[in-house]
Amino acid sequence: MTVVELKGLSKRYGKTIAADGMDLRVEEGEYICILGPTGAGKTTALKMIAGLIDPDSGKILFDGKDYTRVEPEAREAALLSQVYSLFPHLDVNGNVIYGPRIRGWEFQQAQDIVDNMLEMVHLNRRKDALPRELSGGMQQRTALARALASGSKVILLDEPLRALDARLRIELRREIRSLVKALGITAIHVTHDQEEAMVIADRVAVMRYGKVVQVGTPKEVFDTPVSPFVANFVGQSNFFKGRLVSNGDYTVVENDMGINVKARPCQLPVGSEVIVAIKVGNTQLRTEEGFFLGRVERILYEGVTIHIDVMANGKLFSAKLPNRKYEEFSPGDEVVVGWSPDEATVFPMPEQGLEEELRLE
């Protein structure tokens, strides 16, 4: 219902930079996830959109209108915080009807909306319960119903599933998405959990050091990361350094042991220092026909998948394989690490070095 645009948004607290020229455009009715490590400035960004924090510079536009200095209550952008913030003195019904009541809607109309909403989150039987009498999942659903019933055109979700256990998280993220989509509301959801972001969002905005570093569909962000950081943060990757030998249908890179490997084509000049990244899930272990010869260090049985660490050329490579392969490997086995060239991405050498580029805080 509303297009939200952030233009060059900046905010600092003393020496800490929470937002550093942040740009983002969220389309009407789109569900976008802002994904980033702790301290990337995700919550600050959300609170600036809500109007709870004033940016130092930059603009926030709602449907093209400048909303930068508009008071929170006039933005129609409801915030759902990670602690839910259900009003302790009001019951479930009182909490959910808070928005309609405070906006002065006619009573019956407000109650109908609330009833409808409570039905959608399966809480119509717990209308009279106080927040502290509810389980974590119910509190979460009450907070969601409260945000959705307020008639807001934008919903801002700040790590809404953080406090819940894993199983409930999976169930609720599906519920949140379908509810928001059914109402056609524009949603901005902040999380540090890449799996959550991938399954819930139409598009993912990866954030770091107060900047959006990449925006795209989950597939785009996963398959074609723009930097080693994104490659590693959205689905773990194996990295190694090398020198670009040739460009063509595929790129050839020579690693520091003098071994030539193939990767997806890129625009970088021949002879430049590069980083090659291969997703852990795309890393293959074979008996022949690979690039690096290595030795299995350890094998972890993770359930559906197995995780194998291989030492090759003095570097550790990880691979995730289906669990049926569990019997095929044991520690000490010699294996060849390989990948299909179009699943390996080549990046220019980051100025501050690879370690720094991959740091999470």
Add this chain to the structure above:
Amino acid sequence: MPMSLTKRIDDLSSRRDIRSGWFGIITLFFLAFIILPTVYVLIFGIMDFQNLSNMVLDDPEVMSLVWGAVFTSFSLALIVTIIDLIVGIPMAWIMVRKQFRGKKLLDTLIDMPLAFPTAALGFSIGIFWGLPVEAPVPPGALGIVASPYILIMLLHIIFTYPYMVRSLSAILEQIDQSYEEAGMTLGASRMTAARTITLPLFRAGLITGFILCFARSLSETGGTFIALITVGQADKFFTGPTLIAALKNDLVLGTTDVEAVLAVVSIILIITAIIFLLIIKFVLGRVGVPFDKVWPRWERVLSRGAVPKAKDVVSFVWLFAIVIIPSFFIFAYLLVPSPADMDWSGLLDALAYSFMVAGVVTLADIVLGVPLALYIARHKDKKLAQAVDSLVNIPLIVPTTALGFSLALFWTTQGLVTNLTFLVIMAHIAFTYPLVVRNVAGAVMEVDPSYEEAARTLGAKPFATFRTVLFPIVRSAVLAGAILAFTRSLGETGATVAVSPDANTVPVYIIGLMNTGDYYLAAVSAMVLIMVSFVFMFGLRYVIRREGGTY
């Protein structure tokens, strides 16, 4: 329906300029009408230094009187606080670490002195321990303390005791017992563990308790003055505050310029109080206590058998013999036959006046104190809010007589107002305002701001957010602050007397009765005042209990 008032305020609160303006006005009110009048006498002293110097500072006789009184105040405060500390630590331990039947009752008893207006307390102590000159003595009085110094010490120990026990137990409650248990499993005896592990952790509680007791003892007027009147020493023995009261009641220095002496005493009291408390805060916060040393054998002996029991018994005996029984002794007047011609009208007038003053004061405290508390609690990152936060404590540590004198000086020398009731109300607001602000600010700081943020994003304007979300959550703290302010105003003597001895509040009325030798009526008035305060104090406990159970 026309736009309602709340709706109108809601709309106004949505504008940034109006919000800043409103907080500006509140801060300005606080600075101009509370802080400035409280310390105005300092400015007056600087401007009028020549005159003060001629009239007072160069008069060795007057100055020796002044310095003697100030010295008495400080030495008393120090001794009283140290005694409180010694008897307070075991009592706090009992309250926090032990479970027994009747603990609730004990809890109430410890707070009892807070419910006593000090004026009534002073009377009770004077007749119980002291040697009254004219007052009829009810049966059971001990009459063994001839020294006014020791008498006042016994009085101050009573009303400072709860502050010490409360501050210590508040911190002790925060310290997990598992530390001590860990120490004991590592081989420490109970006493060694408590001394080397828990005691260092509650330095903060020691400092708070120390400052509260010290400031309270330093500033107390009414009880001290009345106790001294009872034993006929009010014109011979002085603490800083009672010297002001005596001067105001024309008991001393008939010929000298009383105003100038008052100014000098007030200035010295305010400055020394502030300096001394800063020193205490600084020294206690840094001084090293030899916690590392252990004497395993001795401490093991002291941890077992009769010693801990004796310590507990002494704590209880102290509570009853020194604190509770002397406080309640005034009710022994019920056993004394009443004179035939009792005139109740004076008491009723005084009661009505006291209630009026306390009511107006409490209302003003709430209306003007809650916004300031919100400002302090929700703008912790702002320099101005931090400064205001520290300034709020000033009226609490300035002796109330000095405060009253300074405030009256502020309003009258400017020729602004001379209305007595107005001055009394302003003085009472000055020393009760911090109670409300502290209470409410403390409660608001405990509330996660995300409640208010959620309400704002759901469409609530700032004032609507306060009305519908924050206020319901902190309501008990506001009410508790109000009751504290009301009770404190009802029982206050020093500030009222310093403004004018003609202000007809109940404590001042009692002093008047005693000065004219009408002891029986004074006792009855004191009992009535005690009963009224009790009602409010129990109300307060009820409110706080309920708060504890709600969220």
